[in-house]
Amino acid sequence: MTSGTFNWATVAVALRERASQQQQLACAEGEAAAHLNPGQRASLHALAERIGDHGVVLADEVGMGKTRIAVELIRAVNHAGGRVAVVAPPGLGYQWHDELKRGGVDAPAMLRGLYRYLEAWSGEEITPDKPWFEAPTLVLSQAFANWRMGEHTSxxxxxxxxxxxxxxxxxxxxxxxxxxxxxxxxxxxxxxxxxxxxxxxxxxxxxxxxxxxxxxxxxxxxxxxxxxxxxxxxxxxxxxxxxxxxFGLGTFDLVVIDEAHKSRGSDSGLSRLLGNVLQSTLQSRRLCMTATPVELDVEQWRQTFERLGLDEPVRDRLQPVINDFAQAIRHLRAHWRSSDTARQHYQVTASAFQSALSPYLLRRDKREDVDVARFTELTQGKNYRNTDSAVSVDVGTLSLPWRQAVCATEALSVTARLDENVTAKRLRLTLANGHGIADLLAQINEPEDSSVLAVDEQTSTVDNKRQQRVQWWLQTAAHAFQTPHHLFEHPAILATIAAIEAAHGQDEKVLVFGRFTAPMRALVRLLNAREMLRSLQAGRYWPQSVIQTRDEDSDEHSQWAAVRVAHRQLQSPLALSRIPELLATQYNSHSARREQFRRHLLDWLQTGLPHDDPLPRAMLKHLEAAQRTREVAEAVEKHPVALFVRAILDLTGEDVEHLTAEHTCTAFCQLLSAASDQRTDDDPEAADNQETALQWELLLARLQAESGHQEGGFARLMYGGTEQSTRRLLQLAFNRSKSFPRVLVAQSTVGREGLNLHLACKTVILMHPEWNPGVVEQQIGRVDRVGSQWSRQLDDALKQNRPPAQLPQIDVHPVIFRGTYDEYNWQVLLERWDDLRAQLHGEVIPAREADGDVAYEQLLAELKAGAPCFSPLGRSA
Known part of the structure; x- marks a missing residue:
């Protein structure tokens, strides 16, 4: 319950004191000893100046540590007697809980729906004498208000x-x-x-x-x-x-909105949660956290400030300034080389833009990052992100059928009226990514059953002939897809595989983003099949004993189909018929290694598990009981101890010889944490599952499902249908340098926000590039974060005195199918990306526009110096 003595002046004092303490610690023991870096400390001072008057948009670039700043503000509000609600995407509950715990803030697990909300009064989560409205800090899912209230609901x-x-x-x-x-x-x-x-x-x-x-x-x-x-x-x-x-949640003095750019519509679940469910005090403030407060249109500034809770008169005052700045940018881009007037007008509007938005907006970008600054200085301005190396599919290098398909598809754009012919339109839009090709084949090959291809007898002769030409070009395009495994042969997928395997050859993990599930699944299966064949040929252990034979004959993109295609592509010397036998033999030959570890497991856990956390000890008791009571006749591979053995060995990279008791206990605790988390809605059965997620049988079921994975795990797919516990396990394993998966293929809507995937990866492939540059920034931000693999590699390179040309970069590779709609998509994205950088990074004209001309470079430097700056460190950073 909010204290009657709460005030923002007390919060401001606490923020300044915390920043000063961290500054003293950094001066005395070095920056590495401080919990907050210089930019984060400066942000606390800036928040102290602003938060008492109104809310603040914390718009630091992806990976700059916004959450750590927010936690410091939450702690200060709690200590001053205030209450806080954190509203975050459903999949980030565990990360927020970890950050709050690390910052000394106690909060119940994320509240996701009505079932758990009401269960608080049953005494199982929060006791009846301390319900939700008494908790100083609550974490709520952005989907909390998406309740099902249909005719047949309880x-x-x-x-x-x-x-x-x-x-x-x-x-x-x-x-x-x-x-x-x-x-x-x-x-x-x-x-x-x-x-x-x-x-x-x-x-x-x-x-x-x-x-x-x-x-x-x-x-x-x-x-x-x-x-x-x-x-x-x-x-x-x-x-x-x-x-x-x-009312049952109580009133809040601070509402923190993570990923505040999401669900901007006034009727969205997030908007209803903020506007109707959460109750605010008279002096309540909001902290909006987003790396992309504006993504596609300057009108989104208004939406951002509305979400911040600014009154309409304030938004009306800001909007003309925003519009003038946007118009000045457009005019400057057309005339920046030749017009002093355009440059001067830009400087004036940029200054007004900064003055108007500065009270409400804080933004640090990667130029303030110590590692980025070092890289830029040593390389004389080179970008630490390598975005120039596209995975390019050139039509001239394709096989004849695919060249014919591309030419036919382009001919359709001339011959067909795409708004009338759905099949031709879909083919042109999806050729580059492979999405929906199988569905289109039936329509192309059976025109008599397709109303969109039928020739209307009432149409003119000219229209009839045009329809006939359209049908001929469609049939020509279809010839490229007559192979039974067309996705495994798709040029974009093969080019993506070549880029992935090249990075793997450099001992790099790879994060791939896509939108369409069928091509992503085909990519994963073909990658695993190719790596399996290489491992078997080289005598390396491959963690798979059988190949799924279910629907082998009917599924053209099954595991067996992938193995057959990979066998042909690699020209493998292994006999295709012997592969199942080879898999079983090599898997069984490693049973001795697993048995060696199994003999030590319980003793190591008994000795090394922490005593201050009851969960690991409770699970160990179940594990010991299972060791004593399980039937001997039961399959050894399904035994609980065997499940944990495989899971720990997978997580640690199967390095039994060097595995210690300490490493084993750490991996055991990490597995429990990851496998115990599960996204739930307000369904009572799902909620029951969450409340019993730590129970033994459910934990075993999740480990069984994960360890029963039958494709080796070199590459894994994370999409909308992936369970939350599996996502946690994938994230945990991907962040370890020695373990599978080496390649994580993530659907954009699932993996682009909030997930930390940076500890062992610095390579991103955009298999299906987006239209929205804000989304792409979020995708790259999964590996471009504080404490990343790239920053550690940079440290190593500098210690070895490598020349600037050999310093590592974060590699971002878009997959571009030249000569198709895909290439147009990429060009539009680049233009929008320039707009985003102009709004948020102060890069109104891309550096490439100077084209090496010294005079133009000087003009760009002057424009950059006059660009808006919202960093709490100022432009000197």
């Missing part, structure tokens, strides 16, 4: 509103509402929640909840929970329920 979901209103009426001296007794019985836990919330409201009758309930009671009929359709999205009852749920 009644308990809508019982809280009528119960709170009925009990409030009764406590106020009125009778129960008409129909209340007829609507009984209610779920006991909902009744307990309602009683607790009403008691909390009545303790302070001056708070807005009392007035709101009184108005609702006087002006509306009692909301009967038996009327199911009254609670659907967009109805008054749904809005009222959201408000009442918010």
């Amino acid at each position: 009644r308990w979901r809508r019982e809280l509103l009528p119960l709170v209103l009925a009990r409030w009426r009764k406590d106020a001296g009125f009778k129960y509402p008409n129909g209340f007794h007829a609507s009984c019985p209610y779920d006991s836990w909902v009744e307990q929640a309602a009683a607790s919330i009403v008691k909390h409201i009545n303790q302070d009758p001056r708070q807005p909840a009392c007035t709101w309930l009184a108005n609702l009671n006087n002006q509306n009929a009692w909301p009967d929970p038996r009327n199911q359709t009254d609670y659907s999205s967009g109805t008054p009852h749904r809005d009222w329920l959201e408000q009442v749920v918010g």
